Amino acid sequence: MRPDTPKYKTSDEVDFVIVGSGAAGGIMAKELSTNGFRVVVLEQGPYLTEADFVHDEIKVLTEDLLTNKPKLQPTSFRKTPDEKAKPQRALVYGRCVGGTSVHFTANFWRFHEIDFVERSKVGPIPGADLRDWPITYADLEPYYTKVEWEIGVSGLAGASPFDPPRSKPYPMPPLPVKGSGVIFERAARKLGWHPFPAPMAILSQPRPGRSACVNCGFCLAFGCEVGAKSSSLAAAIPVAEKTGRCEIRPNSYVHRIETDSNGRAIGAVYFDEKRNTHLQKAKAVIVCANGAETPRLLLLSANKQFPNGLANSSGIVGKYLMLNSGGVATGVFEEQLNDYKGFAVSRILHDFYELDPQKVGFHGGGGLDARFDITPVTFALGGLSPNTPRWGKAFKDALANNFTRTMEVFGHGTSLPVETNSFSLDPDLKDAWGLPALCLTYKDHPDDLKLSAWLSQRSLELLDAAGAKQKWAPPVSEQQFAVHLLGTCRMGDDPKTSVINSDHRAHDVKNLFLCDGSSLVTSGRGQPTMTIEALSFRAADRITALAKRGEIT
Amino acid sequence: MNENLSRRNFLSRGSAAVSAVWLSAHWPAIVAAAEHAHQAAKSSAPDKFQFFSPEQAAEIDAITARIIPSDETPGAREAGVVYFIDRALLTFAVDNQQTYRDGLAGLQSRVHELFPAVEKFSRATPDQQDKILHSFDEQGAGGGRVFRSDPSASSFFETVRLHTIVGFLIDPDAGRAGNRDGVGWKLIGRDRDHMFQPPFGHYDKDYAGWQPNPPDAEKTKA
Numbered sequence: 001m002r003p004d005t006p007k008y009k010t011s012d013e014v015d016f017v018i019v020g021s022g023a024a025g026g027i028m029a030k031e032l033s034t035n036g037f038r039v040v041v042l043e044q045g046p047y048l049t050e051a052d053f054v055h056d057e058i059k060v061l062t063e064d065l066l067t068n069k070p071k072l073q074p075t076s077f078r079k080t081p082d083e084k085a086k087p088q089r090a091l092v093y094g095r096c097v098g099g100t101s102v103h104f105t106a107n108f109w110r111f112h113e114i115d116f117v118e119r120s121k122v123g124p125i126p127g128a129d130l131r132d133w134p135i136t137y138a139d140l141e142p143y144y145t146k147v148e149w150e151i152g153v154s155g156l157a158g159a160s161p162f163d164p165p166r167s168k169p170y171p172m173p174p175l176p177v178k179g180s181g182v183i184f185e186r187a188a189r190k191l192g193w194h195p196f197p198a199p200m201a202i203l204s205q206p207r208p209g210r211s212a213c214v215n216c217g218f219c220l221a222f223g224c225e226v227g228a229k230s231s232s233l234a235a236a237i238p239v240a241e242k243t244g245r246c247e248i249r250p251n252s253y254v255h256r257i258e259t260d261s262n263g264r265a266i267g268a269v270y271f272d273e274k275r276n277t278h279l280q281k282a283k284a285v286i287v288c289a290n291g292a293e294t295p296r297l298l299l300l301s302a303n304k305q306f307p308n309g310l311a312n313s314s315g316i317v318g319k320y321l322m323l324n325s326g327g328v329a330t331g332v333f334e335e336q337l338n339d340y341k342g343f344a345v346s347r348i349l350h351d352f353y354e355l356d357p358q359k360v361g362f363h364g365g366g367g368l369d370a371r372f373d374i375t376p377v378t379f380a381l382g383g384l385s386p387n388t389p390r391w392g393k394a395f396k397d398a399l400a401n402n403f404t405r406t407m408e409v410f411g412h413g414t415s416l417p418v419e420t421n422s423f424s425l426d427p428d429l430k431d432a433w434g435l436p437a438l439c440l441t442y443k444d445h446p447d448d449l450k451l452s453a454w455l456s457q458r459s460l461e462l463l464d465a466a467g468a469k470q471k472w473a474p475p476v477s478e479q480q481f482a483v484h485l486l487g488t489c490r491m492g493d494d495p496k497t498s499v500i501n502s503d504h505r506a507h508d509v510k511n512l513f514l515c516d517g518s519s520l521v522t523s524g525r526g527q528p529t530m531t532i533e534a535l536s537f538r539a540a541d542r543i544t545a546l547a548k549r550g551e552i553t
Numbered sequence: 554m555n556e557n558l559s560r561r562n563f564l565s566r567g568s569a570a571v572s573a574v575w576l577s578a579h580w581p582a583i584v585a586a587a588e589h590a591h592q593a594a595k596s597s598a599p600d601k602f603q604f605f606s607p608e609q610a611a612e613i614d615a616i617t618a619r620i621i622p623s624d625e626t627p628g629a630r631e632a633g634v635v636y637f638i639d640r641a642l643l644t645f646a647v648d649n650q651q652t653y654r655d656g657l658a659g660l661q662s663r664v665h666e667l668f669p670a671v672e673k674f675s676r677a678t679p680d681q682q683d684k685i686l687h688s689f690d691e692q693g694a695g696g697g698r699v700f701r702s703d704p705s706a707s708s709f710f711e712t713v714r715l716h717t718i719v720g721f722l723i724d725p726d727a728g729r730a731g732n733r734d735g736v737g738w739k740l741i742g743r744d745r746d747h748m749f750q751p752p753f754g755h756y757d758k759d760y761a762g763w764q765p766n767p768p769d770a771e772k773t774k775a
Contacts, residue, residue, distance in 0.1 A: 056727035058645055058719065161766055177763075179756035194766040214748040335755035340743055342753060376722040376743055381715070390692065391620040391714055392683065396628065396740070403741035404754065 005241045005248065006038075010267075010278045014038040015547070017268045017282035019254045019297065022099020023529050024516040024536040025288030026232020027151070030239045031540030033246035037547070040247050040280055041240075042270050044293075045095035047250035048102075048233075053223030057377040060222055066103045068095045072432040077480050079443045081420050087429055090440035091482035093290050096223075097250055098233025100290065101529065105220045105344045105373060106201040106229055107412075108153045109527040110144045110534075112164045113137040114354055114365075118522055125363050128416035128445055129320065133521045134493045134502040135538075137164055143534035143541075148199075151533060152207060152230040155199030162194070162350040172205045174198070174346070175213060179337030180407035181346030184370030187466035188349055198345045198369060201230035201529070210234055215342040220373040249280075255435055257285055257301045257310055257512065264553075265310075265512045271433055284511040284552050286504075286543070288536070291321065291485025291517035292423045296438055298489070299425050311489075311506035311514070314496055319422045321440075322415035322486040322523035323479050325364065325448040327456030329409050330383070331468030336404040339372030345410075346370065352458065353525055355451075364451035366413025366525045368459060372406060379403055385472050409462050411455025412526020416445040417487055444478050452476040484528050489518035503546065504539040511552050515539045604642040604650070609657055610635050615675035616660075617717040619682050627736040629717050637720030637731035638713075644729075649712055656709025663688060686710065 008014050015037035018025050025041060033039045048066070059065045068091070076085035094100035114121065116133040124130070141164075147153065149171045157169035174197035177185070181198075188195040202219075206212045210227035219229070227234040240246040251273040258266050258279055267281040287294050295318035299309040309317050348369040355365045374383050380399055383406060388398045421443065425436035444452075456473045463471040492498025495507035500519060506512040515536050517528055524531060546552050602610050617629035617638070629635075642650050663685055664674050671677045674685060689710035720731035725738065725745065732738060735745050752758035 054727065055724040056729070057723060058727070058729065063645055156763070159763070159765065174763075176751040177757055177760055178751075179754040182756045182760050189766075196766065197763060215750065215753075216747050217743075217749065333756070336742065337756055338742070338754035341749035342751075376738060376741060377719050379741075380718045380722055390690070391686070391717075393622055393624065396621050396624075396626075400626070400740050400742070403743065 002238075003242050003244070005246060006244065008038065008040050008247050008280075010280045013267075013281040013283060014040050015283050016040075016543075017042060017280050017285050019268055019285070019287045020044075020099060020289040020293070020516065021097045021237065021248060022094055022232055022288065022290060022516070023101040023532045025286075026098060026101065026236035026240070027533055027536040028286055028288055028515060028540050029246050029248070030236040031537060032544065033240045033243040035540070035544045036245070037544075038245050039240070040249060040282065042252040042254050042268055042280065043097050043099075043248060043250045044253040045097065045099075045250065047097045047248065048223065050223070050225050050227060053225045055216075055218045055222065055375075057375055061378065064095075066094055066096050066221075066223055067092050074429055074431065074437050076426045076429050076437060076439045078439070078441050079478070079480075081441055085426055085429075085439045085441070088480075090438065090480070091292055091485065093292065093485065096233075097237060097248055098231045101231040102223045102229075102233055103221050104201075104229075104231075104529060105371075107345055107348075107369065107527040108147070108155070108199045108201040108530040109348075109367065109525065110164060110166075110199075111137065111140075111524045111531050112162070112353060115522050115524050116140075122357070122363060125416060125447070128418055128447075129497075130417060131490075131492065131497065131521055134491055140531070140534050140538060141165070141167060143537040144530065146537045147530060147533045150537075151201065151235040152203050152210070153199055153201050153530075154204040156197045159196035160194060160350055162353055170199065172203065175200055175202060175204045175343060176346070178339050178342050178346040178370070178372070180339045180370040180372055183333065183337070183407060183466045184347045184368075184409065184462065187462050188347075190465045191462065193349050193351045195347045195349045198348045199530075200343060200345065202343050203228045203230065209238065213343055217340045217342060218375055219343045221375070253433065254289070254297060255300055255433065257287070257297065259301075259303065259305065259310065259509070261305075263305055263509060265509055275433065284513065284543075284547070286513040286515065288514075288516045291488045291520075292438055292482065294514055294516055294518045295423050295488045296425065300435060306508070311499055311508045311512060313508050314499060316419070316490070316497070317499055318424050318488050319419050320417035320487045320490055321421040321423060321442065321482075322417055322484070322520070323442065323482050324415050324484045324486070324523050324526045324528070325413040325444065325452045325455075326366070326526055327411045327452040327459060327473060327476055329456055329459035329463055329471060329473035330385070331407055331409070331463035331466065332385075332402050332470040333405050333407070333467070334469055337372070337407055338404050339407050340375075340403065344371045344373035350525075352455070355454075360450075360454060362447040362450035362454070363416065364414040364447055366411050366451060366455050367527075368455065368462065369410050369412070371408050371410055373408075376403070379406075385470060386474070409459035411452070411459055413448070413451045413455055414525060415448050415486070415523040417490075417522070418443070418445050423485075423488055440480070440482055442479060442482070449476055449478070484517065484523075484526070486517045486520045486523050486528055489514050490521045491519050492521065503542040504535070505546075513539065513543060602636070602639045604639045605635075609653075610639065611675045612657060612660065612673060613638060613653075613713065615682065616686065616713050617720070619679065619686055620714055620717040621721050622679075626740050629721050631733070632721045632736045633730060633733035634717050634720035636733075637723070637729060638716045640730050641716060641720070646716065649716075652709055652712050656712070659709060660685070
């Protein structure tokens with residue numbers, strides 16, 4: 001049963017209004033309410049619970065039960081800023097209480113030391129504006145540990161020779177190995193690589209109010225029915241609500257941050273479910289709306305005082321978007337894996353985390369994972385080899401044989417920060433509320449494409465070593481669909497080249513903080529949520545300290 | 554009492570000491586809940602058409618039976634896909650009504666064009682039916698991994714193909730009149746249980762347990 005939570009009046013100036021309840025917003029709400037502050041969380045999506053999380057692929061994937069709604073929230077895409085953007089579905093993100101953490105795969109890799117200091121180490125890269133973070137891995141390490149223990153991550157410390165130092169082991173053992181994991185582990189060792197149990201934000205042991213994973217098989221893209229997936233909904237928001245100081249207000253679409261004549265934020269303006277407009281007043285505003293909606297909200301908040309958008313004196317709000325590169329290879333094996341049972345990933349490897357540009361001819365690095373994350377309908381539409389007939393007896397026979405015998409090796413890697421890759425406001429397209437729609441502009445840096453192709457080759461090599469009967473990898477192509485939304489309001493010490501400082505405070509607005517994928521300075525190697533959550537724990541500490549010293553208002 | 558909450562509390566009762574064996578021993582309560590959903594889905598399975606006329610339904614049924622044919626194992630027909638589509642056109646696929654109306658007319662013309670002696674698609678032989686459908690299929694082979702593709706298909710044939718596949722493999726407990734009796738999942742080997750325990754298949758059943766990597770790893774393998 002959910003505890004009674006406060007209902008704050010919009011005119012009541014609460015300590016913090018948080019925009020978004022996902023990976024970052026949920027943790028921010030938990031931390032700040034636990035620290036004694038009065039918090040309102042405005043979430044544009046509905047407050048769904050475990051009873052709503054079904055295995056119906058139409059409801060979840062076609063009708064977007066958990067995600068942004070293309071009909072209400074159209075988007076557009078172009079490759080470069082000189083093109084006219086065309087309306088098309090350009091991104092997916094969680095649109096419900098808990099945000100994208102409700103439906104994610106739950107791969108929870110920490111970033112390594114290199115991710116924070118890569119620019120110093122490798123120097124400038126043509127066509128990109130790679131920068132060091134203003135914080136290091138050591139600064140973030142205690143917060144990675146907090147994520148693992150407080151949110152719930154399964155894994156095996158010390159299993160990877162490439163892991164960065166850690167202050168504590170994982171709070172619970174890894175999830176069981178899947179057939180794909182065994183095949184991956186054996187083949188990788190044959191090749192001299194170093195596979196290890198995947199760290200996953202899914203419980204291998206029960207926690208109060210949450211079950212261990214029951215291996216139901218509807219994991220990626222679906223909500224967890226038993227609370228085993230460590231979403232903000234399962235792991236953070238219940239704690240926030242229990243403090244009695246945090247109100248989660250769903251169906252509240254924030255579309256402007258209001259400022260006063262001193263350039264201070266005074267609250268967040270939102271549409272309720274009936275499209276009535278309200279201003280929730282707060283002493284400070286924290287935007288955790290994701291790497292697409294956070295910059296959009298700043299741009300929508302432009303006014304006389306901030307003509308280019310709020311907190312955008314640098315002009316880089318929405319820019320340097322990184323989607324992560326990657327490549328996938330699929331293999332079909334002689335015997336049944338039944339990999340549809342369980343969560344997605346049980347084994348990964350990080351041998352290629354830091355590739356030598358002198359040897360491979362491009363900058364970047366990544367990891368590989370063994371997975372099967374495809375539910376039945378999706379499998380039939382895209383899981384068979386490209387030369388399989390699309391209907392008729394041969395199609396049916398391939399479905400019957402391959403569904404239980406298929407696995408994938410997925411490569412995840414870096415994206416370089418390129419100024420023209422961005423989310424911006426489409427000049428023509430409007431959403432169902434009449435507001436400018438998101439426009440995605442993206443053209444992968446050439447090194448990102450080379451890395452993706454290189455990772456695909458390693459994936460095929462692994463499947464070959466594993467003795468796959470059949471294997472294929474689609475050719476690497478330029479991305480035009482965004483899932484990981486990173487870098488669009490990046491952190492830095494210099495207000496000319498970054499949007500927030502290392503406390504996540506906007507350089508231009510003293511009581512405005514941003515924390516989510518947009519804060520990232522580099523893309524990591526493809527699994528950003530763990531770092532987004534660690535940043536949120538850290539930001540909450542910094543914000544708490546500032547507030548207690550009276551340095552926010 | 555909310556059924557889901559009690560289920561969750563039930564599952565997490567105790568603590569870390571709760572083993573998978575304990576869970577499986579107590580799983581019947583969950584199975585009962587799943588069974589309830591299954592019965593609900595079953596009892597709501599339609600026995601008559603709401604969008605199609607019986608004649609139209611016979612034509613659509615005949616198409617679905619070529620997309621996923623019946624042989625030694627059940628196909629689209631046994632999965633009741635035509636009922637799924639009929640209901641889909643009044644629910645999530647309401648935008649496709651015109652595609653079906655126009656498509657059925659176009660199908661009729663194509664049948665006459667290719668096989669003047671045949672009255673309608675459903676009366677053609679399977680070979681003739683395949684020839685007719687191939688004449689609509691512009692893509693041939695080819696798939697590619699779908700993460701979250703646009704679910705709308707452009708042509709009549711692509712729409713029926715998509716709806717047939719969805720109707721054959723949708724969660725049989727979703728209450729959408731598709732995948733009747735779970736025959737689609739049975740064909741592909743997907744168990745209908747809501748919980749599984751390792752070992753899951755052939756390759757993990759004799760896994761000896763995790764063995765550490767040698768400590769001599771070089772960071773760059775390339």
